[in-house]
Amino acid sequence: DAGITQSPRHKVTETGTPVTLRCHQTENHRYMYWYRQDPGHGLRLIHYSYGVKDTDKGEVSDGYSVSRSKTEDFLLTLESATSSQTSVYFCAISGLQGNQPQHFGDGTRLSIL
């Protein structure tokens, strides 16, 4: 198993509250990604990082921000959660050469009421 840990694994919160999801890797990989998985859409890229403090937007970035202050940690923040952000969130990593398979964590199931 790739050394990827997502926390929390499950979270229920209310609309309007801030939420931070954490992805921690022990592989020293350069690239890290956040996806959300929704029925009928597969996985969609939210944000990604290509190094410490280097991040960029993905396909569905509105309402989300990220930070990467250390190689091993990539944080996803919902500043003010909305019900449309109820989803399963996956973190992924890939190695020094970007065109390598991404390896995924086991996900965070987030419910916003």
Added chain:
Amino acid sequence: DQQVKQNSPSLSVQEGRISILNCDYTNSMFDYFLWYKKYPAEGPTFLISISSIKDKNEDGRFTVFLNKSAKHLSLHIVPSQPGDSAVYFCAASPGSNDYKLSFGAGTTVTVRA
């Protein structure tokens, strides 16, 4: 608009027979293609990949075929086993320093005993 499409949401196959999963894409810049397998409550697991310079890649029971002119790829699983019951995602990236993945919506495979 979804650039990677898996038009069959589900597939049921008898144990020992061949499973064929299909995937179409619209972006002609895609250069690298992958298949992932996902069990419930787990993250996607990398299965097999193919680059655009090839038309076939094989790994044990899994073979991926790429038809660039038709913008179509398929995954063959022979023989199908009960442990193959899962959701399969097709994904693609442009490569060449752009490694962001676009995913299809997934196909749920059920292998019957």
